[in-house]
Amino acid sequence: MSINWFRYASPATFYPLAGRLIPWFAWAAALLAVAGLWIGLVVAPTDFQQGDAYRIIFIHVPAAWMSMFLYVVMAGWSAIALGFNTRLSAMLAQAIAPTGALMTFIALWTGAFWGRPTWGTYWAWDARMTSELILLFLYFGVIALRHAIDDPRRADRACGVLTLTGVVNIPIIYFSVQWWNTLHQGSTISMTKAPAMASIMLTGMLVMSFAAWFYAIAVALARVRTIMIERERSGAWVSSLQEVRNA
Amino acid sequence: MIATVAAVSPVANGAVWPGMRWAVARDVKLALRSRAELGVQLLFYVIVVSLFPLATSPERNLLGAMGPGVLWVAALLASLISLPRLFAGDHADGTLEQIVLSPYPLVALVFGKIVAHWLTTGLPVVVLAPILGLEYAMDAEALAVLTTALLIGTPILSLLGAIGAALTLGLRAGGSLLALLVLPLYVPVLIFGAGAVDAARAGLGADANLSLLGAGLLIAIVGAPFAAAAAVRIAVD
Numbered sequence: 001m002s003i004n005w006f007r008y009a010s011p012a013t014f015y016p017l018a019g020r021l022i023p024w025f026a027w028a029a030a031l032l033a034v035a036g037l038w039i040g041l042v043v044a045p046t047d048f049q050q051g052d053a054y055r056i057i058f059i060h061v062p063a064a065w066m067s068m069f070l071y072v073v074m075a076g077w078s079a080i081a082l083g084f085n086t087r088l089s090a091m092l093a094q095a096i097a098p099t100g101a102l103m104t105f106i107a108l109w110t111g112a113f114w115g116r117p118t119w120g121t122y123w124a125w126d127a128r129m130t131s132e133l134i135l136l137f138l139y140f141g142v143i144a145l146r147h148a149i150d151d152p153r154r155a156d157r158a159c160g161v162l163t164l165t166g167v168v169n170i171p172i173i174y175f176s177v178q179w180w181n182t183l184h185q186g187s188t189i190s191m192t193k194a195p196a197m198a199s200i201m202l203t204g205m206l207v208m209s210f211a212a213w214f215y216a217i218a219v220a221l222a223r224v225r226t227i228m229i230e231r232e233r234s235g236a237w238v239s240s241l242q243e244v245r246n247a
Numbered sequence: 248m249i250a251t252v253a254a255v256s257p258v259a260n261g262a263v264w265p266g267m268r269w270a271v272a273r274d275v276k277l278a279l280r281s282r283a284e285l286g287v288q289l290l291f292y293v294i295v296v297s298l299f300p301l302a303t304s305p306e307r308n309l310l311g312a313m314g315p316g317v318l319w320v321a322a323l324l325a326s327l328i329s330l331p332r333l334f335a336g337d338h339a340d341g342t343l344e345q346i347v348l349s350p351y352p353l354v355a356l357v358f359g360k361i362v363a364h365w366l367t368t369g370l371p372v373v374v375l376a377p378i379l380g381l382e383y384a385m386d387a388e389a390l391a392v393l394t395t396a397l398l399i400g401t402p403i404l405s406l407l408g409a410i411g412a413a414l415t416l417g418l419r420a421g422g423s424l425l426a427l428l429v430l431p432l433y434v435p436v437l438i439f440g441a442g443a444v445d446a447a448r449a450g451l452g453a454d455a456n457l458s459l460l461g462a463g464l465l466i467a468i469v470g471a472p473f474a475a476a477a478a479v480r481i482a483v484d
Contacts, residue, residue: 144427157481161414
């Protein structure tokens, strides 16, 4: 039996699938967040250097990871949308943007609250913070361009080109730590050498990262469903939907 | 203008260099016929640079430290306000549609327009920089590094700006949206450009920063014309 890879590339088939997936991801996100916060706030010991202020990282680091990861995912869907001219990919890219902007904002906000007790300042012009701020502007740019264009198909393609241009910023964020020698401490997590943080802290952070990831998936799917029925409101499959007929 | 595009023979199909040359020559000629507009944009640059000492202090050490950054920010803003020149006029009178339809490769034509844009708006900024740098008590070495950095960096501004200019063609709120789209992309150029002068002043040598700027220019030359051409196509469709 051959697999039909494009079965769910159509909004009419993806809409019910997304509806079935949302509760799973939403519950997984909620349970993981409870577990992660419990590990982070109760189980994990107080840091001997930073005191309890370090516990902000259980929110901050997952949000910062997601902010960058979501931009890459958005760029990936934009590339597919531009390359194959698929409607759904562009809608997914559109649905991811607000969540990405939210994660970037949370990362900056919690970073400022962590910086105050630890560095003695809310804001420092460090390379990673600056790059994260630029990332927030990139998200705002994509969202603003989307709202400035009335024709959704033109908006899809214009935002795709802008997103792919902006994705150049992601490696700059990542390598900025090596490029500039600044106040921000180096990356603590490493794939190649043993992690420098206690394993219980690492566990908490990873659990919270999965919570953030599943939250982002659930929210993006919910948003893409509304985009689908908004854009395809004249389509037969939308008017035959149970919730549309009851409304 | 429309007639000159339509007169291109079908032999031009796939001809990159003639297309580029045509676009450069045409846009430079058009720009030189509205010299007053170019002059006003250049004066904007001069005035922005001259305002900062009034807002801070005429103290020479402070000016020397601040100068490179101010000149770079002013160069970014000057590039930003000149961006609508690139495509907006041609879009309004229908020439852009003819350019897209012409047998020359669109990337070559767009690249030619970008080159012309830099020659008429970026190069004057580079030439003026050493004179304006004197306002900021910069020494000869700092001025030389600043001018070199601007010479490498301002073409990147035109290349990246072309993408934003094409994406915002014909949109409401085009001007402020253009700033939101383009200025974040300019940030690495600003950092390395102003950093080159700072490194030279600190005695570290500007080579690393200038090399990074050069790498950025090469990447922008390879990638930006294609993105800008795609954006032009989206705007014209």
